[in-house]
Amino acid sequence: MDRSPRATRARLASSTDAVWGVGGQIGVAVSKAVTNLGTIHIEILEALRSSPAGLDVYELRARLTEGGIQQHLDRRIRDLRDRYSIPRRKVGGRWVYIYEGELRTPAPDTGRISRTLRAEVLHRAQGRCQMCGRSVSEDDIKLEIDHKIPRSWGGETASENLWALCQSCNGGKRNYFANFDDEMMRRILSKRSVYERLSETLRLHLGRPTPSWLLEFVANSTDFQEDWHKRLRELRYPPIGLVIRATRRKNPSGKWESAYQLDVFKDLPENHKQLIKDHERRTRVGD
Numbered sequence: 001m002d003r004s005p006r007a008t009r010a011r012l013a014s015s016t017d018a019v020w021g022v023g024g025q026i027g028v029a030v031s032k033a034v035t036n037l038g039t040i041h042i043e044i045l046e047a048l049r050s051s052p053a054g055l056d057v058y059e060l061r062a063r064l065t066e067g068g069i070q071q072h073l074d075r076r077i078r079d080l081r082d083r084y085s086i087p088r089r090k091v092g093g094r095w096v097y098i099y100e101g102e103l104r105t106p107a108p109d110t111g112r113i114s115r116t117l118r119a120e121v122l123h124r125a126q127g128r129c130q131m132c133g134r135s136v137s138e139d140d141i142k143l144e145i146d147h148k149i150p151r152s153w154g155g156e157t158a159s160e161n162l163w164a165l166c167q168s169c170n171g172g173k174r175n176y177f178a179n180f181d182d183e184m185m186r187r188i189l190s191k192r193s194v195y196e197r198l199s200e201t202l203r204l205h206l207g208r209p210t211p212s213w214l215l216e217f218v219a220n221s222t223d224f225q226e227d228w229h230k231r232l233r234e235l236r237y238p239p240i241g242l243v244i245r246a247t248r249r250k251n252p253s254g255k256w257e258s259a260y261q262l263d264v265f266k267d268l269p270e271n272h273k274q275l276i277k278d279h280e281r282r283t284r285v286g287d
């Protein structure tokens with residue numbers, strides 16, 4: 001196979017036309033629409049905002065720093081229209097774009113992944129499957145963009161909830177997720193306490209390994225957790241008393257992956273956060 005950077009880019013580009021996302025079809029209304037904007041989008045917005053009379057396409061292009069991308073100006077403006085009112089009007093014999101402000105109700109999350117968002121996710125993945133680490137250039141895989149937390153569980157079509165997976169990992173994940181009840185997962189993921197989200201997810205697998213990546217998603221679903229491993233360890237503190245051990249499991253595509261297994265479940269006390277803090281204070285050694 002041609003492994004030149006150019007050929008790699010070409011394969012990557014063609015793979016972006018594959019099937020996108022899992023579970024989108026069953027999705028109900030999603031909490032809030034987040035539009036992810038690239039630098040070029042922001043430049044367009046700023047240029048238009050500072051020119052209330054509007055800018056024609058040439059004036060607008062002249063304001064943008066990145067030359068190569070200017071031919072996609074129309075598309076960038078379409079992306080922006082998910083969230084902003086930017087009509088094109090004929091003023092004094094020329095067509096200008098006018099910035100009218102944010103849309104009152106953001107466009108509903110249809111699960112559609114805009115080109116900008118797709119490019120951002122692929123760029124972040126650096127040509128590798130974000131689950132198994134195999135690469136487009138070395139392993140002849142294709143990458144698909146996937147919602148980490150499925151839309152049917154309340155996951156958003158936003159940069160933080162998208163990643164690039166090879167077809168085998170994406171298929172395996174889709175089959176694995178099909179075992180879960182959507183309603184239950186929505187309920188778990190909407191819990192405010194990271195401890196509740198983790199313990200409830202482990203409980204669904206009581207006596208069986210829960211893949212680490214699932215725990216990581218769940219931990220980060222409503223607030224970003226810098227150290228979700230530590231949150232798991234905290235659930236093992238005696239006042240909480242969950243019995244959790246590190247293990248591994250064979251994923252549906254036959255590869256080993258790291259996992260955690262819950263062997264003993266206890267309901268989390270209402271004041272679990274305080275109990276965890278108190279325990280840490282008691283056991284802290286000389287700092």
Ligand SMILES: [Zn+2]
Nearest residue numbers: 129132166169
């Ligand atoms: Zn993979």
